[in-house]
Amino acid sequence: MSKVLIIGAGGVGGVVVHKCSQVPDVFTNIVLASRTPSKCEKIKQQILKRRSANIETAGVDADKTPEVVALIKKHNPKLVINTALPYQDLTIMDACLETGVDYLDTANYEPPGEAKFEYKWQWAYQNKFKERGIMALLGCGFDPGVTNIFCAHAQKNHFDSIRTVDIIDCNAGNHGHAFATNFNPEINIREVTAKGKYWDKGKWVETEPMALHKTFEAPELGPMEIYLMYHEELESLCRNLKGLERIRFWMSFSQNYLTHLKVLQNVGMTGIDPIDFQGQKIIPLQFLKALLPDPASLGPRTKGKTNIGCIIEGVKDGKAKELYVYNVCDHEDAYKETDHQAISYTTGVPAFIGAMMMLQGKWKGQGVFNVEQLNPDPFMGELLVRGLPWIETVSFDT
Ligand code: NDP
Numbered sequence: 172m173s174k175v176l177i178i179g180a181g182g183v184g185g186v187v188v189h190k191c192s193q194v195p196d197v198f199t200n201i202v203l204a205s206r207t208p209s210k211c212e213k214i215k216q217q218i219l220k221r222r223s224a225n226i227e228t229a230g231v232d233a234d235k236t237p238e239v240v241a242l243i244k245k246h247n248p249k250l251v252i253n254t255a256l257p258y259q260d261l262t263i264m265d266a267c268l269e270t271g272v273d274y275l276d277t278a279n280y281e282p283p284g285e286a287k288f289e290y291k292w293q294w295a296y297q298n299k300f301k302e303r304g305i306m307a308l309l310g311c312g313f314d315p316g317v318t319n320i321f322c323a324h325a326q327k328n329h330f331d332s333i334r335t336v337d338i339i340d341c342n343a344g345n346h347g348h349a350f351a352t353n354f355n356p357e358i359n360i361r362e363v364t365a366k367g368k369y370w371d372k373g374k375w376v377e378t379e380p381m382a383l384h385k386t387f388e389a390p391e392l393g394p395m396e397i398y399l400m401y402h403e404e405l406e407s408l409c410r411n412l413k414g415l416e417r418i419r420f421w422m423s424f425s426q427n428y429l430t431h432l433k434v435l436q437n438v439g440m441t442g443i444d445p446i447d448f449q450g451q452k453i454i455p456l457q458f459l460k461a462l463l464p465d466p467a468s469l470g471p472r473t474k475g476k477t478n479i480g481c482i483i484e485g486v487k488d489g490k491a492k493e494l495y496v497y498n499v500c501d502h503e504d505a506y507k508e509t510d511h512q513a514i515s516y517t518t519g520v521p522a523f524i525g526a527m528m529m530l531q532g533k534w535k536g537q538g539v540f541n542v543e544q545l546n547p548d549p550f551m552g553e554l555l556v557r558g559l560p561w562i563e564t565v566s567f568d569t
Pocket of ligand 1: 178210232233259310314316354358
């Protein structure tokens with residue numbers, strides 16, 4: 172018997188509930204709670220149309236630890252899966268500490284008033300989780316998440332030492348809107364308007380937003396223009412990969428997306444400081460979010476594929492070696508299976524697999540973990556059969 176509590180009924184939460192309901196022998200009971208209870212109920216009804224499942228729904232404001240504590244005490248889950256926003260990470264972790272329940276999330280904490288994500292806030296919980304005898308698994312989506320697992324797999328099964336890693340996230344999906352973001356617009360725009368940063372020989376090198384770019388031939392997608400960005404997995408991977416000299420993260424953007432973003436930035440619509448508007452304080456980025464299409468509504472209209480993977484160079488048995496490991500996910504196939512497009516799917520499936528690893532005891536520990544610190548093999552095996560098959564190509568320098 173394993174009951175899970177999933178907090179956050181957006182695109183990612185929806186996929187997690189769908190996938191958990193496909194494995195009832197592990198996820199015997201599911202509680203889905205979010206700020207807007209009707210969104211939980213909608214997901215529940217979508218699933219019940221496909222199969223029977225033990226799903227309960229509830230309302231919760233996860234910014235308030237006592238509300239989350241009360242919800243956990245009422246339902247007594249084995250694990251809390253956080254698919255709300257990064258702003259709720261610490262309040263939910265506090266509730267897990269108080270109740271002694273394991274925790275999993277897909278994005279690292281970011282203070283609402285400062286567009287800066289860093290693991291320091293969550294890593295600071297290491298001793299508290301250890302002393303309480305519970306486990307927190309951080310960043311178990313695709314990137315971060317599967318990209319970290321790909322690196323752990325490379326380190327364990329392919330290399331004696333890894334020299335460089337390039338994580339490449341390409342999306343050739345088309346939703347037909349002039350401008351929309353594929354996941355929460357506020358989080359997405361904060362991320363892409365930040366300065367770029369990569370790790371090189373023990374130091375962080377900062378770049379202007381979107382300043383470094385190149386064309387990448389993505390398998391099954393074709394040529395994609397990819398841009399160097401800072402991304403949270405760089406912070407943990409540069410600590411956890413042996414011999415690493417350089418790690419960078421690249422993401423594809425269409426010219427149309429970048430032009431819209433530039434105009435929005437130029438007129439101040441992406442700002443996070445409150446402004447006065449007709450006697451009220453509003454945050455421009457939150458107002459913009461209210462105007463943009465809800466990412467969950469993109470599912471039925473998005474066509475095309477994503478390709479996310481890692482190009483890893485290093486040394487094996489004294490020889491220079493390169494590994495390219497990636498997954499291709501089709502937006503329409505993801506929608507057919509889970510009522511959500513591939514960005515939510517590629518995030519929700521790894522969160523579900525991570526939860527399964529923890530509930531089955533294949534991943535266990537006391538304290539706070541990034542996914543690359545755990546055995547990648549069972550997770551890589553599950554990816555193959557749970558909707559995110561990966562492909563790898565290897566070449567040796569002769
Ligand atoms: P959505 O905005 O679609 O969903 C977020 C959900 O959380 C909404 O249902 C929202 O409720 C709920 N929520 C927000 N605040 C609270 C609160 N205080 N209490 C309770 N519920 C709350 O986002 P996504 O599903 O697209 O993304 C979810 C998470 O996944 C984000 O943290 C995002 O950063 C992460 N992510 C990770 C990726 C990865 O690969 N690692 C990739 C993509 C996303 P309401 O509907 O009422 O607003």
